Amino acid sequence: MTESKVGIVSYGAYVPRYRISPQEIGQVWGTDGAAMGKGLNVVRKSVPSPDEDTITISTEALRMALTRGKINPRDIGAIYVGSESHPYAVKPTATVVAQAVGATPYLTAADFEFACKAGTAAIQTCMGMVLSKMITYGVAIGADTSQGAPGDALEYSASAGGAALVIGRENLIAEINGTESFTTDTPDFWRREGQRYPSHGGRFTGEPAYFRHVGECGRRMMERAQTEPSHYQHVVFHQPNGKFPQRIGKSLGFTDAQMKYGLVTPWIGNTYSGAALIGLANVLDHAQAGDRVLVVGYGSGAGSDAFDLTVTEGIRNFDRDHGPQVQEFLDGGTPLSYAMYAKFRGKIHLGGS
């Protein structure tokens, strides 16, 4: 458990505008898309424009966070971007983001990769640097534009979006009371170097992977914090689909009401590294001072990071109305046909070299 105060100073989220439904995808592959969507609890998923990627999504989310929190970008000492879809294999996403928000040159920056939990790992790194007073503000971003192979089950949920958290010691809107992690070598989902689409272990991604890690990490977090599910107003789990978080939430003793704002995947799909952070952003959009929040992220490979937070009085004066709230991303969007989706996602190969 941490001894000094550290927490969230500001936050921002961004989800691309376009959407596609499981029915539209299923129609192309001759499968029952509606049943697939129901099974996954995914109504639609977001689709990035051809000119959007993890760098642009991260930048938009962080710009919103800096404006909302009235933070001078020059006070940022570290930017870490967690993603499994960095546009470059070699050339950090974080450098472009830092330049685009005006935080360069006096800061450290790096890209994190731990499947879907690279963003929560970035939060922990920022917490350490902020608490040790190496930096004033640290930025943790989780963002992705991941894809499933055409026709694969992943295609029904893999989407795009991200969120940025500014971590600091003062002017907190949510204090991080503590963090826990649970990590093992579990090959449930992976993408080899040079491969375009990820591979996964089918049902193996459930019990020994997601449910074990999220369950163990969440339970340990509550043990260390000496809390019970009833102490929390909100809970956020990593959400590769809309069903897994509901199931783990119930097994840990949480109600649908506690999961209401933290569950966003049914309306935007699985944003991978962005998923838990966008869920947290939606919770912060609705939270009241004094609310307690449990966040448990998950990354394949595999590991979980949990955070126990308390929303502070600072939320009352925080400019949550600047820029779109997460609810607008959940509601809004322009529907796409599969043909346009394939064009946007580069699944159509043009002639020539």
Added chain:
Amino acid sequence: MTVARFWRETPRRYNLGGNRCTACQTVYFPPRAVCPTCQQHRQSIGKMEPYTLCGDGEVFSYSVVHEAAEGFEMLAPYVLALIKTPEGPLLTGQVVDVTPEEVQVGLRVRASFRKLREDGRAGVIHYGYKFSPVREKGPREAMASPASQEALARAAARVART
């Protein structure tokens, strides 16, 4: 475009970095070495200071591009517009997240950070500003999630009671 040339233009492409003449307060984008507005250009030498545009604007005029340039095929048809900024400069930029039919003169837009082009599959990726429409806040009934549907129902009930 070479890597070095684009890199030199990063401040203006990423952050709309222009400059302002401190003698007559005219804002320029892209930045200029001297102020052509001042009657004697020499007055402005050494008086041009960096100035970042706020990113807001409205469509002054526009064109719909159907025959896309190389590298822009996936975006066609797309809208290329002149954007009038509140600071004064007129910018050329693509308007995104809209259909061409939605664009009209006077449409309020805001700068967004997008990928501009790639130097092939192995080359550097160029980023910079484009413009997206400023949409009114509020849920869209057609695609509203249950949480918003509840809010809409509550709002409708309040209206019914009054």
